[in-house]
Amino acid sequence: MGPLAQPPGTTGSSTPRQDRPPTSRLEMTGISVAFGGVRALTDVSLTVEPGQVHGLIGPNGAGKTTMFNVACGLVRPTEGRITWRGQELRRLRPAQLSGLGIARTLQGVGLFPGLTVLENVMVGAHRHARAGFFSALFAIPTADRDEARLRERALAALTELDAEEFAGRYPGSLPYPVQKRVALARALVAEPELLLLDEPASGLSEDEMHELGELIRHLSGRMSVLLVEHHMDLVMRVCDQITVLDSGEQIAAGTPEQVQNDPAVTEAYLGDAVDAEADAAELAASDGGTGRG
Numbered sequence: 001m002g003p004l005a006q007p008p009g010t011t012g013s014s015t016p017r018q019d020r021p022p023t024s025r026l027e028m029t030g031i032s033v034a035f036g037g038v039r040a041l042t043d044v045s046l047t048v049e050p051g052q053v054h055g056l057i058g059p060n061g062a063g064k065t066t067m068f069n070v071a072c073g074l075v076r077p078t079e080g081r082i083t084w085r086g087q088e089l090r091r092l093r094p095a096q097l098s099g100l101g102i103a104r105t106l107q108g109v110g111l112f113p114g115l116t117v118l119e120n121v122m123v124g125a126h127r128h129a130r131a132g133f134f135s136a137l138f139a140i141p142t143a144d145r146d147e148a149r150l151r152e153r154a155l156a157a158l159t160e161l162d163a164e165e166f167a168g169r170y171p172g173s174l175p176y177p178v179q180k181r182v183a184l185a186r187a188l189v190a191e192p193e194l195l196l197l198d199e200p201a202s203g204l205s206e207d208e209m210h211e212l213g214e215l216i217r218h219l220s221g222r223m224s225v226l227l228v229e230h231h232m233d234l235v236m237r238v239c240d241q242i243t244v245l246d247s248g249e250q251i252a253a254g255t256p257e258q259v260q261n262d263p264a265v266t267e268a269y270l271g272d273a274v275d276a277e278a279d280a281a282e283l284a285a286s287d288g289g290t291g292r293g
């Protein structure tokens with residue numbers, strides 16, 4: 001097990017972890033999204049079962065990010081229902097996520113450049129602060145106890161991600177993979193029941209990706225995960241269930257093995273590769289025509 005994937009309770013913190021197995025289910029049913037005239041999603045459904053890692057894959061432009069953004073409340077579906085903890089979320093807003101026990105990381109890292117790594121992670125823990133996170137963050141005296149608790153939680157999350165040594169640094173001074181670990185620590189510190197990950201492996205080395213895979217598997221013991229990811233080997237290794245999109249439609253769903261053996265999936269990815277090859281050939285031909293090739 002890599003340094004990113006320590007078992008709970010070994011983080012050196014006295015802060016209790018959420019050791020209960022997750023019981024909440026995210027159901028997204030019949031989701032359609034249109035941006036003006038563009039139909040980004042048509043009647044897509046998926047269920048993230050408690051404690052499972054659910055992958056969402058598909059070629060470029062398939063609609064993965066749009067579906068992810070619907071789950072985050074960043075995009076409102078034109079049609080469809082989202083049910084979480086057995087209740088329909090009618091007007092889900094990003095600001096409500098933390099209170100609902102849902103955390104996310106987005107493409108890129110989105111850390112606050114003017115806050116230290118520790119402060120950035122403390123921001124993610126604010127739902128645990130009774131005195132309000134601004135007063136806690138800026139150490140207003142009445143919030144001393146909460147601030148100490150937040151700090152402890154944030155340090156424990158950084159330790160779990162093997163990033164505690166960077167606690168006092170500013171994000172801009174750190175390599176991109178470390179920034180990604182900090183962003184993940186910020187999501188984990190809220191101890192979510194559902195973690196939404198959008199391309200967490202982008203920009204990581206093979207070793208870092210392997211450790212990320214172990215961490216995601218390990219996290220599924222205490223939360224559910226929805227994973228949007230391009231790196232197929234990672235997806236196949238860590239996911240319990242996978243939904244495959246192509247051109248905004250669901251073309252397959254099932255276990256990694258089922259999805260890998262589904263001809264519709266092969267065709268969709270092959271089509272993408274053929275398109276890329278055709279584009280390259282066209283470019284080469286046009287270069288040849290002008291004598292620049």
Ligand SMILES: Nc1ncnc2c1ncn2[C@@H]1O[C@H](COP(=O)(O)OP(=O)(O)OP(=O)(O)O)[C@@H](O)[C@H]1O
Nearest residue numbers: 035038039040058059060061062063064065066067
């Ligand atoms: N804000 C938007 N306005 C208009 N069209 C959009 C918008 N966001 C996405 N789209 C379109 O919706 C479709 C699905 O895009 P989306 O980004 O969800 O796909 P994706 O599977 O995440 O792609 P990639 O793997 O390239 O990130 C694409 O045709 C895209 O151009």
